[in-house]
Amino acid sequence: MSFNYRRIIIKIGSNVITQPNGLPDVSRIAHLVDQVAEIKKQGLEVILVSSGAVASGRSLITVAEKNDAVAMRQLLASIGQVKLINTYSQLFERFGMLCAQVLVTKEDFRDRQHYLNMKNCLEILLQHQAIPVINENDVVSVTELMFTDNDELAGLIASMLNAQALIVLTNVNGIYNGDPKLPGSVVISRVTQAGIDFSSFMSSGKSQFGRGGMITKSTIAQKTAKLGIAVHIANGTTPNILHQVLANTVVHTQFVPDKKASGKKKWLAHSETAATGVVQVNNGAKTALISSKASSLLPIGIINIISDFKKGEIIKIVDESNKLIGLGLAEYGADKAKERTGQKNQRPLVHYDYLYLQA
Structure with missing residues (x-):
């Protein structure tokens, strides 16, 4: 059974589009863009939430390790965000498609007016067939101002835009019932009931380049599914992964959506820190x-x-x-x-x- 969605959010993790040496994997980005372009031609609305600015910055400038970590992140993200959006822009141009850069901070979700301004901006981009490429604004978001990671941001955007689905691309096949490196661990293919304590059988270790581990992903996925949005966690390094997830022909974790919630409640659901x-x-x-x-x-x-x-x-x-x-x-x-x-x-x-x- 394939999934019949109209509007989807695709979150691309840094571990998907970053090579082991910390530099961007441009061929993987290109392959994902090819898939997005094809999906869009089929009539779906697609919004990307993409990490990778820091890795892109690393490809352009060498910095000394002894420098302040926050300042280095700001430096690499500032320089890298230009490179990252240009990479996306050039790749989408091959299909005659426009993409748009949207940088956000947690503050943008804290008051209803900011929230509605951002929602209106994203809606008008979609109306004009542009593909929003959203990322956290690492230049001003430091420490307590940061999202847990882009998984949290993707969940917020999915709620805001009343998407039918959020596809989270990471570097493993989904959420396992144990350590993925150990034999006998298998992917949990469907999560239906709320309140599973994933931490009991999940490593809290984070991916090499990302901020959020699998526990973060599962918590945000449960919250998002509770608001009536399906969530798929899948391996972004698998060829044609997006087509396979939408056709339901690949092993991955699906969080089955619960009852619908109003737009106001969707905003509030993610507002605990605000x-x-x-x-x-x-x-x-x-x-x-x-x-x-x-x-x-x-x-x-x-x-x-x-x-x-x-x-x-x-x-x-x-x-x-x-x-x-x-x-x-x-x-x-x-x-x-x-x-x-x-x-x-x-x-x-x-x-x-x-x-x-x-x-």
């Missing part, structure tokens, strides 16, 4: 929120404002033992919330439409 305030609720409110009936967060169920927030900011909602229940958009600031804490007949602090529950 949350400013923390609100603690009692067990009655927790039960109401996680029940099948749609419920807003009312002040009567709040027992404590743990950290302050302003109107319109994202807040974490925690239970009596400080366990995260969900995320929401504050309808008013912490001052008013404190005044109304425990009171009946008050306006919801978080309306159901702007509430994303972890459970």
Whole structure:
């Protein structure tokens, strides 16, 4: 059974398009572009999230190892991003296709206006048949400003654009039920139930050039699948991998999509790091929120404002033992919330439409 998608995000890991010596593998990039061009000609909308700027920078400039690591990353990424996008541009040009560079930071997802501006930009690029090539802006994203890695960014973009699928290309065949190097370890082909603890049988080791290991990939894949988007983790070094994944003829890991979520909830689902305030609720409110009936967060169920927030900011909602229940958009600031804490007949602090529950 092949997969019938209209819009897909393809995340290309640094370990797929980087040679063992740390330089870009241009022939592999070219082969991936060939496949993307063919897929696009079949009528699919394709968005690329591509790593590889640092490796591209390494091909152009030699730096001393003794220099500051953050500064070196900024240097290599700044120079390399130009080279990387030019490589893509020239390769797509052979098919008469345009690509567009979009560099983003975590800050761009923190407020709804920035989020919608970026979404509108990507939508207009797709309308004009351009292929967005998205990467983290490593020049300004350092330390706490960084995404976990481009897997997290790809999940955010998939949610933002209501894609049907996210294909994550790495240098192994998928997620294994043990160490891939050991005999007897096999690829988990389908993941359906939420909440599998992959860490129990997965190496936390990271790929040689990437920031995120397989545990990161599985966590983001589960979160994305929960929002109604299929996720495929496959080996980007396999010839014609994209065609094979879409035709379902290659061994890889598929996270089966769950129920659909609204666009607002998709934004909130990935916003935990953007949350400013923390609100603690009692067990009655927790039960109401996680029940099948749609419920807003009312002040009567709040027992404590743990950290302050302003109107319109994202807040974490925690239970009596400080366990995260969900995320929401504050309808008013912490001052008013404190005044109304425990009171009946008050306006919801978080309306159901702007509430994303972890459970």
